[in-house]
Every structure is written in structure tokens, then in C-alpha cells.
Amino acid sequence: MDKRELRQAYLSRRREMSLDAVKRSSLAICKDISSTAWFQRSKRLLMYMPIRREVDLRPLMDVAWRKGKTVYLPKADPVTHAMDAYAVHSLDELKAGAYGILEPPADATKEADLEKLDCVFIPGVVFDRQGYRIGYGGGYYDRFLPRLTSSTLLIGVAYAWQVVERIPRDAYDEPLHVLVTEKEVLTFSLPTFTKHSRRTRPE
Numbered sequence: 001m002d003k004r005e006l007r008q009a010y011l012s013r014r015r016e017m018s019l020d021a022v023k024r025s026s027l028a029i030c031k032d033i034s035s036t037a038w039f040q041r042s043k044r045l046l047m048y049m050p051i052r053r054e055v056d057l058r059p060l061m062d063v064a065w066r067k068g069k070t071v072y073l074p075k076a077d078p079v080t081h082a083m084d085a086y087a088v089h090s091l092d093e094l095k096a097g098a099y100g101i102l103e104p105p106a107d108a109t110k111e112a113d114l115e116k117l118d119c120v121f122i123p124g125v126v127f128d129r130q131g132y133r134i135g136y137g138g139g140y141y142d143r144f145l146p147r148l149t150s151s152t153l154l155i156g157v158a159y160a161w162q163v164v165e166r167i168p169r170d171a172y173d174e175p176l177h178v179l180v181t182e183k184e185v186l187t188f189s190l191p192t193f194t195k196h197s198r199r200t201r202p203e
């Protein structure tokens with residue numbers, strides 16, 4: 001199957017998930033992430049607000065806030081397909097933006113210095129065991145990831161059934177460092193990561 005067919009097939013499968021299963025798996029994923037050394041060491045984290053039946057990281061945002069970490073959320077520009085990140089301190093601040101996704105109001109003083117992000121959590125529709133992913137097809141993360149430094153940890157979050165052996169790759173696709181599902185934590189090879197940083201090596 002090509003990317004478009006995989007996206008359609010896995011989106012329809014996700015529409016069949018019960019809200020209870022979404023909640024249960026999301027909680028398990030958040031719990032596993034919160035016990036990793038790399039999460040505990042991270043100070044600045046870019047998360048995302050879920051749409052439809054995506055893995056819900058809100059329980060992890062609560063943990064991060066309680067531990068005094070800074071949580072950033074993306075603001076997507078539907079015209080240019082660019083994304084920027086802004087610090088948020090509570091879900092009450094958020095307003096519906098493009099695609100109905102809750103996002104932070106733009107405030108220059110809260111814009112993330114992308115170089116300083118310790119980890120970026122990445123949603124997706126299908127993931128593979130080599131660290132590649134397929135999203136909604138807007139290319140938002142494909143454009144965003146090259147702007148980060150190589151020491152930022154890229155973490156995919158997915159339901160275990162969204163992980164396949166191998167998906168087609170394009171030249172612009174950047175592999176993730178870690179993939180967390182409710183059943184396992186997969187760690188991929190970290191060439192640039194180990195070369196430039198010893199800060200937050202995943203276990």
C-alpha cells in the first residue's frame with residue numbers, strides 16, 4: 001500500500017475505536033512515558049492537543065505541569081503548513097484553530113526557542129518499526145522537524161495496532177527516536193543524537 005492508502009485504511013480503523021479504548025490506551029501510554037528517565041529529565045516539552053481518536057496526552061501534560069516543566073503546544077498555519085510552538089500553562093487558555101485543533105493564542109513572549117526543546121511528541125496515523133510515520137498528509141511535522149536541533153528527542157505516540165513493519169519513505173521523512181504504544185516502548189538508532197548530545201539519551 002502507498003502512503004495515501006495506508007493513511008485511509010488506518011484512519012478508518014481508528015474511527016472504529018471505542019472512546020473507552022482511547023482513554024485506556026492513552027492513560028497507559030502517558031504512565032509509561034512519565035516513568036522514563038528522558039521524560040523526567042526533560043524541562044521543555046512540545047506536546048499536542050488530540051483530535052478525533054488520537055492518543056490523548058493530556059494526563060501527561062498534567063504530570064509535566066506538576067513537576068514544573070514547561071509544556072508547549074503547536075500553532076498550525078493552514079496556509080503555509082508551518083507550525084510554531086507556544087508555552088501553555090492551562091488548557092483554559094486554548095482556542096480552536098485550524099482543523100478545530102485547540103491551540104495557544106499567539107503570544108511572542110511565549111514562543112518556544114526551538115533549539116531548547118528537550119522533546120517533541122508527534123501524533124500520527126501509521127508508524128513503522130524503523131521509526132517512520134504517516135500523518136494527515138499536510139506535511140506539518142515534515143516541515144517542522146528539520147528546524148530542531150539534533151539533540152531534541154523525537155517521540156511518536158501510537159496505539160499498538162497502528163505500528164506496522166515498514167511504510168514507504170520519502171526523502172524529507174525524518175525518523176523518530178522513540179515510539180511509545182500501550183504495549184511497548186521502541187527505541188530506534190540515534191546517530192545524530194548520540195553524536196551531538198549526551199543529555200537525554202533514552203533508556
Ligand SMILES: Nc1nc2c(c(=O)[nH]1)N(C=O)[C@@H](CNc1ccc(C(=O)N[C@@H](CCC(=O)O)C(=O)O)cc1)CN2
Nearest residue numbers: 048049050051074076099101123135136138139140141
Ligand atoms: N493533534 C494534532 N495536531 C496537529 C496535527 C495532528 O496530526 N494532530 N498535525 C500534523 O500534521 C497538524 C495538523 N494537521 C492536520 C492536517 C489535516 C487534517 C484534516 O483533518 N484533514 C482532512 C482534510 C481536510 C482538508 O482537506 O481541508 C482529513 O484528513 O479529512 C487535520 C490536521 C498540526 N497539529
Ligand SMILES: Nc1ncnc2c1ncn2[C@@H]1O[C@H](COP(=O)(O)OP(=O)(O)OP(=O)(O)O)[C@@H](O)[C@H]1O
Nearest residue numbers: 003133134135136137138139140141142143170172
Ligand atoms: N521540508 C519540507 N518543505 C516543504 N514541503 C515539504 C517538506 N517536507 C514535506 N513536504 C511536503 O509535505 C507533504 C507531506 O506529505 P506526507 O504524506 O509525507 O505528510 P505526513 O507526514 O503524513 O503529514 P504531517 O507531517 O502533517 O503529519 C508533501 O506534499 C511534501 O512534498
